[in-house]
Amino acid sequence: MMRLPEFRYCAARSIEEAAAVLAESPADTMLLAGGTDVLPNMKRRQQVPRTVVGLRGIPALGAQHNGNGLVLGAGVTLTHIVRDPNIRAHYPGLWQAAAQIATPHLRNMGTIGGNLCLDTRCTYYDQNYEWRKAIDFCLKKDGAVCWVATSSPRCLAVSSTDTAPALIALRARVRLVSANSVREVDVTDLYQNDGIQYSVRRADEILTEIALPPSDGWRSTYWKLRRRGSFDFPVLSVAGAVRLDPSGGVTDARIVLGAVASRPMEAREAASTLVGRPLSDEAIAEAAEQAFAVAKPMDNTDFTLHWRKRVSRAFVTYALRELRGDDMRDERVKTARQAMG
Amino acid sequence: MPEGRVIGIPRRRVDGRAKVTGQTRFADDLAFPRMAYCRLLRSPHPHARIVRIDTTRAAEHPGVLLVLTGDDFPIPYGILPVSQDEHALCRDKVRFVGDPVAAVVARDELAAIEAVDLIEVEYERLRTIADPIESLEHPEPRIHEYGDEGNIHKKVSLAFGDVEQALGEADQVFEDTFFYQGNTHLPIEQHAAVGLKDPDGKLVLYSSTQTPHYVHRALAKALEMPAAHIRVVATPNGGGFGGKSDPFNHEVVVAKAALLLDRPVKISLTREEVFYCHRGRHPVLMKFRTGVKKDGTITGVHLQTLLDGGAYGSYGVASTFYTGALQTVTYHIPAYHFQGCRAFTNKPPCGPKRGHGTPQSRFGQEVQLDKIADALSLDPADLRLRIVEHPDTLTANYLRVGTIGLAECINRVTVAANWKARFRKLPRGRGLGLACSSYLSGAGLPIYWNDMPHSGVQLKLDRSGGVTAFCGATEIGQGSDDVLVGCIAEILGIDPFDIRAVTGDTDLTPVDLGSYSSRVTLMMGNAAIQAAERARDILAQAVSRKLDVPAARLVFADRRVFDAEDPARGVSFQDAVCLAETAFGTLGTTGSYTPPKSAAKFKGGGVGPSPTYSYTAAIVEVDVDETTGWVTVPRVWIAHDIGRALNPTLVRGQVEGSVYMGLGEALMEEQAFRRLPARLSSALVHKFPSLLEYKSPTSLDMPEVFTELVENPDPAGPFGAKEVGQGPLLPIMPALANAVYDAVGVRIDEVPITPDKIVKALDAAREGKPARYGPASFPTVPWPEPLQVPPPWAGGDGHATNEPPRKSRRAARTADQPETVVRT
Amino acid sequence: MASQPGGRAQTHLACVVNGDPVDITCAGYKTLLEVLREDLGLTGTKHGCELGECGACAVLVDGEPVLSCLALAVECSGRAITTVEGLTRDGRLDPLQEAFADLGAAQCGYCTPGILLTARALLDRVERPTRDDIREALSGNLCRCTGYQQIFEAVESACGHAQPTLRRAQRGPEPVEGPRTSACGSREAPEGSEAEPSRRARAHGGGAPCAVNNAGRGDHA
Structure with a gap:
């Protein structure tokens, strides 16, 4: 049986307390919310923290406020999001992203904050200690070479969070709290394209809440490519959001690709192509072509990289057609194995 | 077919309660002091x-x-x-x-x-050997110091008739290569x-x-x-x-x-x-050359297989033979040449996985038949009905086939799927594919030479009225305990839950060779019937004396033993046991089963014989997206010739479980390896040894399955039963490949059938290249001189004509099967 | 990180397991899975990967299915945990357990406890789930034997969909009945204790009786 290494456990009762423990030794302390990412990594010895700070007992992290937009505590579970009719109605992209994460059990445990902080993934990295020893480890952990592209100066582990692309498309912001600072950043600025330093969150900071602006006429969607109907991380995802004028013309648009780089990639040109015109087949095809250029998948997930890149066109098309109002349930059932409607 | 009171009735399995309460004690559930x-x-x-x-x-x-x-x-x-x-x-x-x-x-x-x-x-x-081509190219360094040569573990060549002549007599010869990726x-x-x-x-x-x-x-x-x-x-x-x-x-x-x-x-x-x-499915590269007449009848088949064995022998020699053993059992093949080669590579050892060695070549044969039907403008179902092997036949390779329900299976699935109205008539992107298969109901020979029974059952009956059944068979989920108890309950006229099963314990139970090769129902079932009939005879004799009714007139049913002509006249089962224990002393019986002798007398003829064979036909429906190659399977129809369903609930579960595993193999499962750039590393690692990245279909990925059981009792089987644990898996992969062709007109001659391969084949078609994805060629293998075995219809007697005189069995064993081959 | 086994950091866990209060000390690194199986002897909870990739270890924590392999034992204090051993109430199997046993939903039985608990949580939340609801709810539980179909049918049966369950006679003994006993040597079958003997029962074919006094003798066909 896989076993955790030994660690010191500290149950925090407040954000301040957690931040204080974290401040003692940020480099070898880890935060534990749902545990669905950290504990497998610890069992595989990808991370061996000396101290684990349990966030479960902090009431503020589980809170949700509806007001001018929506504020979610980072400890809100993914199941909570999936079951919230308000989120489903007003932020369908977030709902669809959350509903396609892992499995029902893992959504019962996993949190929205945890999904945003999800470690980047790679088939050379998400392996047991013994396996990684057999390849003499890799750049991301204990090794010198990125085996995905051996000449790469940086780690190419892939961003695999489902909710981040959706939240970027919705222009959400997160709050980062440390023992002596509080700051807010756009979700899009939370990430950088480096498999190791994929997040700007410092080791002493806690992601405490996510704020979504009012939905305000925005339509949103999330499409996820993976082999099976559950369990799997995305190997490509497309989050989209548009605002339409009464005649159907696009006034504003956002397209974000997930799982094609070490951070979610915004396809800005593709989105701006759509502005000022209706979501015609031609406009969608043009945007899909431009988004395709942004997608640079690497050979470190399931499926071949050429095929994943190729499919990005189709998935952007699906997303934009759904935003246009097409009935996409057939495509959903085929690709997601569920209607997601 | 006589209807049983236990046999043939859907029942809760005897170990059902233990499994749903979490009380089944698996190995890791055991704990002992210290x-x-x-x-x-x-x-x-x-x-x-x-x-x-x-x-x-x-x-x-x-x-x-x-x-x-x-x-x-x-x-x-x-x-x-x-x-x-x-x-x-x-x-x-x-x-x-x-x-x-x-x-x-x-x-x-x-x-x-x-x-x-x-x-x-x-x-x-x-130096690392990563695949069989490298094994052939690099005899050194040897992974093992034994085997046929260099890094070739085993080479086989068996010629049943003159295949080149048979191909010459064909109207058309089809030559196809296929690759079947390993899986676990x-x-x-x-x-x-x-x-x-x-x-x-x-x-x-x-x-x-x-x-x-x-x-x-x-x-x-x-x-x-x-x-x-x-x-x-x-x-x-x-x-x-x-x-x-x-x-x-x-x-x-x-x-x-x-x-x-x-x-x-x-x-x-x-x-x-x-x-x-591991010990899973061997990756197999294969080449089929098949000669056919215009009406689709086969004149001859030449099959070559190259197996990636991994680092150890395991069952590999048997696996090699199995890649060529069962083609003749399914369809009539007048002349057949089989060449198989297993190579050692530096990967976990391959061995027997559900269907052991046969799914790979089954895939090739069934896809090639689909191509043949297409080329000859024949309906693939009609073609197969024309060439189905005849019942009670001795095949070209000396396998004795009993009942064959394959035609009925084909008819059932084609009706259920509305095949005639839908095949080649669905809108582009949607398709149907048909494939068939056969499988052993237990290997006819044990793994080590001996003439002892393959399965033994003991019964203990005592004055409590309780019956305990002892057998070495192993419950692996398939329901072997239920088969054991069900057979005995039927004969003794008691409820299955009146019987306690003690199984899989070398101290307590008589030998059964194990839960492999789909042997348990047939072999243990027959042994159980013998033991139960002997017990029934003893009880009948005692009750006959007591009631003054001829033993032959006594009925064992409803926990009673009674006069068939006057059902009120009888005793309880418990009283019957007491009467017998009084009359004869402590009660116990045994039963055993040894398969019939094989007709194959040539070296290598030990792989393939079975007391009887099961048959399956399946139709898979697919939806293929032409842009992405994405495959969706909405429905599968499957009909299985089970002979007799002892417990239909369990039989259906085996069929549907086989469909499930077959779809996993067909669409996504791969035991794949990764070699790092040689200038930087000598690593050769399993690509993703995890349950997350080895893709096993989830509840959301499973299509609707429509199962039909064809029941035509086989005299060799217990109450007529044949196997069901493995055969129904076999047609799924080729049926899916054939359905993809029906949907978008490309051939995927490789398993798994993944969307990237479909896209590549569609691209090739658009560029005017062959509309297929698959291996281009079969390598040169230093095949040995074939053993010439004339088929029965050519005057053969099961011996090879060019085999050196066989030594006595003991001497042969010493030569062929040294106890210690590797000294390290 | 070497430390003396037995001298490993310990933690304290007070919770309710299957209705019973539990108050124990266990190794601090252990997950709920390990504590259930190794410290409490509740081996009905299985494991297939210990990484959250199969669902075999699913248990209910405060009524929701979670993976015990990814729950720190120390974080379960104060919570109510239900394992497969807790599904049986007052000596009666849960209707799901009855249906799974009757309808072939448990083959090897290894994924079964996790699936039963997940299905129990579904039925507690949705009275009459559709086939799609069931598929989705169980999509975190891999089953390698059944192809899921008989599992879906069993869940539907347990919540009253029109799926016939087996007659009791085909199910085996019920705890309330117990096996029928009569003293050895009683001369007659108990009056009216048996149903009318079946006419379609097969007659005994005769043959020479053979008394075997020692069941250990091999007797080859």
Whole structure:
């Protein structure tokens, strides 16, 4: 049986307390919310923290406020999001992203904050200690070479969070709290394209809440490519959001690709192509072509990289057609194995 | 067909309650006082010489009780007598990443995990062989010092008639190459075992094994102990599918550790280690040359297969023969030439997975038949109906076939799927594919030469009215305990729950060879019937005297024994037992089953014979997206010739489970490996030894399955039953490939059928190239001179005409199956 | 990180397991899975990967299915845990357990406990789930044996969909009944205790009786 290494456990009762423990030794302390990412990594010895700070007992992290937009505590579970009719109605992209994460059990445990902080993934990295020893480890952990592209100066582990692309498309912001600072950043600025330093969150900071602006006429969607109907991380995802004028013309648009780089990639040109015109087949095809250029998948997930890149066109098309109002349930059932409607 | 009161009725399986209450005791559920935990250190190198092992630091680690290395295990073992090539821990060489090198036993598992990392091993790396083409190209360095030559483990060439002449007589000859990627069993239960000394000082091993008898033999050999001093108990398996059929390193290690420490020692493998145990589907490259007349009848088939065996023998010699054994059982093939070659590579050993060696060539044959039908403008169902092998036939390769329900299976699925109206008529992107198969109901020969029964059953009856059935068969989820009890209950006229089954325990139960080759229902069932009929005869004699009714007129039913002509006149079953115990003393009977002698007398003819064969036809419906190649399977229709369904609930479960596993193989499962750039690394690793990245379909991925059972009792089977655990898997992969062709007009001559391959084939079609994805060619193999075996219709008697005179069996065994082949 | 086994950091866990208060000390690194199986002896909870990739270890924590392999034991204090051993109430199997046993939904039985608990949580939340609801709810539980179809049918049966369950006679003994006993040597079958003997029962074919006094003798066909 896989076993955790030994660690010191500290149950925090407040954000301040957690931040204080974290401040003692940020480099070898880890935060534990749902545990669905950290504990497998610890069992595989990808991370061996000396101290684990349990966030479960902090009431503020589980809170949700509806007001001018929506504020979610980072400890809100993914199941909570999936079951919230308000989120489903007003932020369908977030709902669809959350509903396609892992499995029902893992959504019962996993949190929205945890999904945003999800470690980047790679088939050379998400392996047991013994396996990684057999390849003499890799750049991301204990090794010198990125085996995905051996000449790469940086780690190419892939961003695999489902909710981040959706939240970027919705222009959400997160709050980062440390023992002596509080700051807010756009979700899009939370990430950088480096498999190791994929997040700007410092080791002493806690992601405490996510704020979504009012939905305000925005339509949103999330499409996820993976082999099976559950369990799997995305190997490509497309989050989209548009605002339409009464005649159907696009006034504003956002397209974000997930799982094609070490951070979610915004396809800005593709989105701006759509502005000022209706979501015609031609406009969608043009945007899909431009988004395709942004997608640079690497050979470190399931499926071949050429095929994943190729499919990005189709998935952007699906997303934009759904935003246009097409009935996409057939495509959903085929690709997601569920209607997601 | 006579209707039974137990047989043929959907029933709760006898072990159903235990399974739904969590009370079934799997190997890892066992705990004993003072139990210690074992972990194995596995090789990080694919091929290397062990220069030095230093266990000092590990032995000093707190909590560590024992450290073992290859020096502690001088005797090799292996499942087949011809490939005794494994040591519990590697002695001088490692042959794949994951090969066990050392073991640590500690008071808790975490201490063992920590200590394993403190063992220092110095290796000298050797050239790595990654696939069979490399094995052929690089005879050196040899992975093993035995085998047919270089890195070729086994070569086979069998000619049944003159195939070249037969192909010459054909109107058209079709030549196709196919590749079938390896995949693994993936039982949800990871292998576990507990070794301990019983109070008498004898060794006991509890293990999640499908074959306690073979583990028993291997332990006796590897530990140099009398088999009579070893007890192997097969705990119910949390799924097996063939993956728990070899004696494994960890079993030998904990047995030895328990003897040395005189305390119970448990090992519970991680999922990664289960991938290294493997023994799964061989990757097979194959070439079919098939001659047909205009009406589709086959004149001859020439089949070549190249198997990637991995690093050890396992069942590989049998697997090699199986890639060529059953083609003739399905369709009539007047002349047949089979050439098979298994190569050693530096990867986890391949072995028997559900369908053992046959799904790969079944895929090739069924896809090629679809191509033939297409080329000849024949309906693929009609073509197959025309060439289905005849019942009660001796095939070209001397397999004796009994009942054949294949035509009925084809008719059932084509009606159910509305085939005639829909095949080749669905809108582009949607398609139907048909494929068929056959499979053994138990291997006709045991794994080691002997003339003893393959299955034995003992019954104990006593004055309580209770019946206990003892049998060495192993419950791996398929329902073997239920078959055992069901057969006995039917004959004794009692309820299955009146019987206690004691199974899979070499101390308590008579030998049954194990849960492999779909042998248990047929062989154990027949043994159980014999034992039960003997018990019934004893009871009948006693009751006959008591009631003054002729024994032949007595009926055993509803827990009573009564006069068929006056049902009120009778005694309870319990009273019948008491009468018999009074009259004859302590009651017990035995039953045994030995398969009929094979008609094949040539060398290699031992693989393929079976008392009877099951048949299956399946239609798979697909939806293929032409842009992405994405495949969706909405529905599968399947009809299986079961002979007789003993418990239809369980039979249906086996069929649907086979469809499930077949779809996994067809669409997504791959035991794939990764070699790092040679200038930087010699690594050759399993690509993704995890349940997350080895893709097993989820509840959301499973289509609707419409199952039909064709029941035409076979005289060889218990109550007419044939196998169901493996055969229904076989047609799924080719049916899916054929459906993809119907949907978008491209051939995927490779398994798994993934969207990227479909897209490539569609691209090729658009560019005017052949609309297919698959291997281009079959390599040159130094085939041996074929054994010439004239078919029965050419005056043959089952012998090869050019085989050197066979020595006596004992002498032949010494030559062919040396007990120790590898001395390291 | 080497430390003396037995001298490993311990933690304290007070919770309710299957209705029983539990108050124990266990190794601090252990997950709920390990504590249930190793410290409490509740081996009905299985494991297939210990990484959250199969669902075999699913249990209910405060009524929701979670993976015990990814729950730190120390974080379960104060919570109510239900394992498969807790599904049986007052000596009666849960209707799901009855249906799974009757309808072939458990083959090897290894994934079964996790699936039963997940299905129990579904039925507690949705009275009459559709086939799609069931598929989705169970999509975190891999089953390698059944192909899921008989599992879906069993869940539907347990919540009253029109799926016939087996007659009791085909199910085996019920705890309330117990096996029928009569003293050895009683001369007559108990009056009216048996149903009308079946006419379609097969007649005994005769043959020479053979008394075997020692069941250990091999007797080869």
